[in-house]
Amino acid sequence: MTRDFARSNAIQARLHDLVPGGAHTYARGSDQYPESMSPILVRGKGARVWDRDGNEYVEYGMGLRSVTLGHGYEPVVEAVCRAIADGVNFSRPTELELLAAQDFLSLVPGADMVKFAKNGSDATTAAVRLARAATGRETVAVCDQPFFSVDDWFIGTTAMNAGIPAAPTVKFGFNDLDSLASVLEAGEIACVIMEQATALVEPAPGFLEGARALCDRHGALLVFDEMITGFRWARGGGQQLYGVRPDLSCWGKAMGNGFPISALAGKREYMELGGLRTSADRVFLLSTTHGPETGGLAAFRAVVEAYRTTDPIPRMERAGERLAQGVNTIAADLGIADHLQVAGRPSCLVFLTKDADGNPSQPYRTLFLQELLTRGVLGQSFVDSAAHTDADIDLTLEACQDAAAVYRKAIDNGTVEGLLTGRPVAPALRRTAAPRHLDDRGDG
Template sequence: MATENTAETEELSLPRSRQANERLHALIPGGAHTYAKGDDQYPENLAPVISHGRGAHVWDIDGNRYIEYGSGLRSVSLGHAHPRVIEAVRRELHRGSNFVRPSILEVEAAERFLATVPTAEMVKFTKNGSDATTAAVRLARAVTGRPRVAVCGDHPFFSVDDWFIGTTPMSAGIPAATTELTVSFPYGDLAATEELLTRHQGEIACLILEPATHTEPLPSSPPLPRPSAVRCPQSSGDPTPGYLAGLRELADRHGCVLIFDEMITGFRWSEAGAQGLYGVVPDLSTFGKALGNGFAVSALAGRRDLMEQGGLRHSGDRVFLLSTTHGAETHSLAAAMAVQTTYTKEGITARLHALGERLAAGVRDAAASMGVGDHIVVRGRASNLVFATLDENRRTSQQYRTLFLRRLLAGGVLAPSFVVSSALGDADIDRTVEVVAQACAVYRKALDAADPTPWLAGRPVKPVFRRLS
């Protein structure tokens, strides 16, 4: 039987998780309800199945404990089972969860949200980010009468719906006519965006983007010369000064709706999202992930004159904005209000940045001391750190990522990214850096051999978006 110390030994064995993964694949397509949680994202036979979590730690069904990063795909920013959130949900449990008319909690949650994000005038809650972004796109098309959607091509994900997924390698089942209505623009390049808007003059309903990015992708092959353009700095994830304001001006001049996808930047950048931090107000914005600390809640927010088109108090054609049976489920709305209270009272955004800065400095020092500082690269804003694994030619490598993940798991660190939660303590960061140093020592050996294969013990991890399984 596995013990809590198993994850700290040289090798890791997960027999119960392996069996559970087989059961998952037999019953659930892909073996998970989110592709980014699939076992193909982890080294072969080392995809732990989780039993429970508390704070910054999770336990798998084999009994191993891990320090966890990227919790819930960035959604659990306060740590698992945060007391204030759990108590808020518990208070609602005996009061019912869904009624034939709106609960008073719906207006209270809306008031709290709009006080937190004062750049928005109305809000509508739903259960997942895809519903919110798709509603924003539908609304933009309705109010402009235009068919095309312009998405930022440098951001990896906006929605599970056809208008976006049709642009990815996993486009099976999506008509080409749908995909052709979606065009892309590069982050940070105002000239290219204006050229796109001019080329499709009067056709583009909206520009949708994450207002900040962790960094532009590292090359999978030697980079080609890039023309001069306004680009996002790679160190912090902040947009170049003037970029968002320039995008706002372009949207106004070309008559299209500006949509900020704040699923990641919301709360992690500031309580009011990137729009609150950078002072540029979009027409519409979408929030999720950190909003519920793991409870299912997301939001579409924006200008009153636009949002009212999905309501009852106007004389034009009705827009089917959002209508979800469980969108206003009271437990999740209570969780969202508790999250916002916690962020404000405990200074969570500042804590996330401080923890991330400590972690990034430690990982970079550990990598440099082992001679792999140019190969294990920590990037992004301190509250939203990711890492890249580069081969001997400094190209992104799934093989080296596999090696690195194996060593982290063996040391008790579950880290598909280095995105922190506020539940992490100094001891957790110190232990993570220690494990990273051990992993870097093995990484150096693989680089010296110019072949990581002997350290993989199976197939490499795979990209989420790929055409073939």
């Protein structure tokens, strides 16, 4: 089975000439997909997308988890069109800013005030800035989770830290109160920032409550990153689901169903430090040209309405449960359940790929991606949306049946050689362009 990617490959090559990395987000880069199989998309509807070569796919990942209602969800699109027809950006606040703030605070149990921005990093970095001002401390404690910000205080802790000065940032382990206690006891910590859960790991009983108590004891602010949990775990985020109130929380992704909007929310005593009611030195909290533009705010309000009236989270979870059960049954029937597995929260699934020795493997991951792509399934994960229908899951399971059979051959052979075309994918945040350096092979 083959697909033509000629037009997509040509556009991707041109993108590499004009855009560093060939994409505006590292996670969307061609090095995250099999070589010469990086579709350039032209449109989407629901859970389906189409590329420049006319190929149709069931898509997963859904805009890096930012789309929960489906591509082109009409009530959101219509609300945005109505709003922007009357202007997009003004020199004074609009009533829409008040209405959106009221909507947000009605959903989030742990917040008294909110300020909107455009990117998740806007919100997390503002939270760090605010925590430093409120506590008079500089060091930030971050959980050993994948990503929090593009800004120096976090990226300086990753392998991709060229050009970044050493940041006063320390790490602690998730579900490890002892490691958090050690970090807090060792230095003056301004804030503790974490995701309350990940796709694969739920908070252990008492962990979030213990983190809250430790922050209170040591005078550090507790910051929850709700970029993924918000509107995917629950409409009020992890703090609604798990019942622990942070000092500050950071939101983005699905709150606009793909439209650009993020938010910093928190307790009044801290948020007011960035306002006009404080006697202390003011904090430059958030001040963005596009934070309050009408399109993003209208999208957010339409998303809130959809969550009030259509209950999308159970639909995501039902589709995910069926998909995970189906793929894992396929793998078990083929005798490769120890090598290929779908795991995680049903609305945020990932696939785990291991080699013949049972070790996590990028080559085997790439082989699975390759076989899915050729059969009409696009995605670096199985993160779904409320738009994924039974027909979409059926197509995905059919593709996984054939892809798993190829995977079984690779396990039996002890190698992907002869089955995988091109070089394996590589981590998005890595020190060097190798092993997907662009050279005379063409697409990297």
